[in-house]
Amino acid sequence: AVGGTILFAENFDLFSTTSNSGETGGAIMMVAGLGAMGGSIPLFIASGRNKRKAEDAPVAIYFILEKGTDLRIQGLTKNYYPALSLKMNFR
Numbered sequence: 001a002v003g004g005t006i007l008f009a010e011n012f013d014l015f016s017t018t019s020n021s022g023e024t025g026g027a028i029m030m031v032a033g034l035g036a037m038g039g040s041i042p043l044f045i046a047s048g049r050n051k052r053k054a055e056d057a058p059v060a061i062y063f064i065l066e067k068g069t070d071l072r073i074q075g076l077t078k079n080y081y082p083a084l085s086l087k088m089n090f091r
Contacts, residue, residue: 001033060087 008026054060065080 001030001037004029004031004033056089058089061085062087 004026006026007022008030011020011022011026013020013023062085064083064085066083068079068081070077070079
């Protein structure tokens with residue numbers, strides 16, 4: 001939206017009878033950016049709701065990155081490695 005607004009403002013001419021491609025492209029980018037921002041709000045709200053549902057689930061399996069220590073010739077190094085995690089709620 002910001003890039004489209006800048007492009008539109010740089011190419012806009014109030015007294016011109018024809019529109020140039022920068023003006024049209026800037027207007028399209030601006031509208032698309034505003035639409036994307038507006039469309040992301042319901043998705044953001046839904047993600048919070050889904051997170052609460054997932055936290056209340058009795059059993060959950062997910063991937064996490066664990067930090068581990070490796071012994072190498074140079075010494076100890078800290079690396080991240082993928083791990084499969086199982087979470088169980090006992091209530």
